[in-house]
Amino acid sequence: MALTPKWGIYSDDPGQLALGNTQDTRQAQSIENALDKAVIEASYVKNRRLDDSYTADDALSGSFSATNATNAEGAGLPDNYPGALKSAPVATGAEVQTYESLKGTTFSRRQIGGEWSDWVQEGAGVARRELLQQQLLARKGRVIGTSGRGAIALRFDDYPVDFREKVLPLLEERGLPFTRVTTSDSIHDEAIDGAEFPLMQDYCLRAGGEVWNHGRTHDNATTMGDVFRELITPLDDLRQRMPRIPIDCFAPPGGAVQYAGYMPSNSISNYAETFAGQQVVENHALVSGYFQDAYWWQLDGQIKDGLNHYSMDTYTFERAKERIDQARDSAVGMVFMWHSKPFDEEGKMSLADFEQVLDYLVEQRAHEALEVLTVSGLAVADARSDARSDALVAHASIGPFSESVDFARYRAGLLGSTRVLTAFVEGEPGAVVTSQIGDSTKTHTIPEWGYLRIFHPRTIPLDNLALTVSIDTPATDVHFYAV
Structure with missing residues (x-):
């Protein structure tokens, strides 16, 4: 037998x-x-129990369940909550899993080439983005009216040491707000010293800067798991390293970086029909891009994704001045982007030309011909409006100006916002005027004609309860505007 x-x-x-x-x-x-x-x-359709001895990674085909929170956590399931897992093999090393938690949330992930992507909660992205945009709009007061003026935003990508040492002092001296776009780990093979992030947070708070997510390493990624870790994980990392400032906008790396065919983001389908595109949109309030026909903003107060920037590294002052004049004369918004490292290299903008660009912007702003905003501020700017969020109530003083702003009770939308203190002062030529916003202090010298328009940018910390805005001389037309 x-x-x-x-x-x-x-x-x-x-x-x-x-x-x-x-x-x-x-x-x-x-x-x-x-x-x-x-x-x-x-x-x-066979159901098998999951726990720490038989995990979601072991569940190669079929229906599975975790009957309690301990088993769910041991099995590596999202939510750490009991629920049902369905696992469908596609090919060797390729699989799709869906987990429905008893909380009512559904997650999915995919295995490609034997590597699992991160769990992604289905349906959360639309709600998350809506809430992030509400927060951004609260910081801006919903709209930044430019009263018919065009606007320029100054953006600086990567290279934190070069920015801090070469560019930041020039911006602070002139009272110009800015946008820092940074990776969380390295720029290709050049690692970012972890000490740079608290410094970045401090100077953004002091000098009126905002920070955008730029990915983890500026390198390519092919699998879904790598795409998620390259684009979304750094968002959490940056928030943990700089918890006092809001980080909710994304600027994609350019060049040959494709992220499974997504980057550079030069068409709507890149955002709507790819895993990478959907992830960045669902996790950020605003996403810039490389739309080739969108180098300037129509200033209508409507948030737009995918807008391009002018790469200024190879510009001369004369060429940059042409762009500034176009923005001014057409009342549109433009983003100027530099990498702080290559100044004065062959074929690149000289640092002297860069200073001329900044001085020309200061001149146009002083003549009220142009606004200088952050990139997120540019996104909500409206040339048809003069409405603008102002944290101050009193706008003039007989003696030195001083006003306390209580954010926690009365100004909930201002926490985390980037603002600029503007005021008009008169006095003896050469006299020094000091303005102070909380612990941010700036000195100004009255020019030979005897009057001065103050511009003092500052980003309000997320953990701030109150601060005092002061100017140590009589002042008129005092405002603390969102930028």
């Missing part, structure tokens, strides 16, 4: 042969193969 090992199917059984049943080994093997196939096909 022979017994096949799996299903107890006998062949050459004398008892069966005596009854006239002539099943042989070949017939038995055929039945066994058919049963094997049936079991495989039925395995998808």
Whole structure:
């Protein structure tokens, strides 16, 4: 008598042969193969319990469940909450899993080339983005009216040490707000010293800067898991390293970085139809891009994704001045982007030309011909409006100006916002005027004609309860505007 090992199917059984049943080994093997196939096909509906000894990574095909929170956590399931897992194999090393938690949330992930992506909560992205945009709009007062003026935003990507040492002092001296776009780990193979992030937070708070997510390493990523870790994980990392400032906008790396065909983001389908595009949109209030026909903002107060920037690294002052004049004369918004490292290199803008660009912007702003905003501020600017969020109530003083702003009770929308203190002062030429916003202090020298327009940018910390805005001389037309 022979017994096949799996299903107890006998062949050459004398008892069966005596009854006239002539099943042989070949017939038995055929039945066994058919049963094997049936079991495989039925395995998808077979339910098996998950726990720390049989995890979601082990669940290769079928339906599974975690019956309590401990088992769910041990199995590596999202939510750490009991629920049901469905796992569908696609090919060797390729699989799709969906987990429905008893909380009512559904997550999915995919395995490609034997590597799992992160769990992604389905349906959360739309709500998350809506709330992030509400927060951004609260910081801006919903709209930044430019009263018919155009606007320029100054953006600086990567290279934190070069920015801090070469560019930041020039911006602070002139009272110009700015946008820092930074990776969380490295710029290709050049690692960012962890000490740079608290410094970045401090100078953004002091000098009126905002920070945008630029990914983890500025390098490419191909699998879904790598795409998620390159684009979304750094958002959490940056927020942990700089918890006092809001970080909710994204600027994609350019060049040859594709992220499974997504980057550079030069068409709507890049955002709507790819895993990478959907992730960045669902996790950020505003996403810039490389739309080739969108180098300037129509200043209508409507947030727009995918807008491009002018790469200024190779510009001369004369060429940059042409752009500034176009923004001014057409009342549109433009983003100027520099990398802080290559100044004065062959074929790159000189630092002297860069200073001329900044001085020309200061001149145009002083003449009230142009606004200088952050990139997120540019996104809500409206040339048709003069409405603008102002944290101050008193706008003039007889003696030194001073006003306390209570954010926690009265100004909830201002926490985390980037603002600029503007005021008009008169005095003896050469006299020094000091303005102060909380712990941010700036000195100004009255020019030879005897009057001065103050511009003092400052970003309000997320943990601030109150601060005092002061100017140590009589002042008029005092405002603390969102930028």
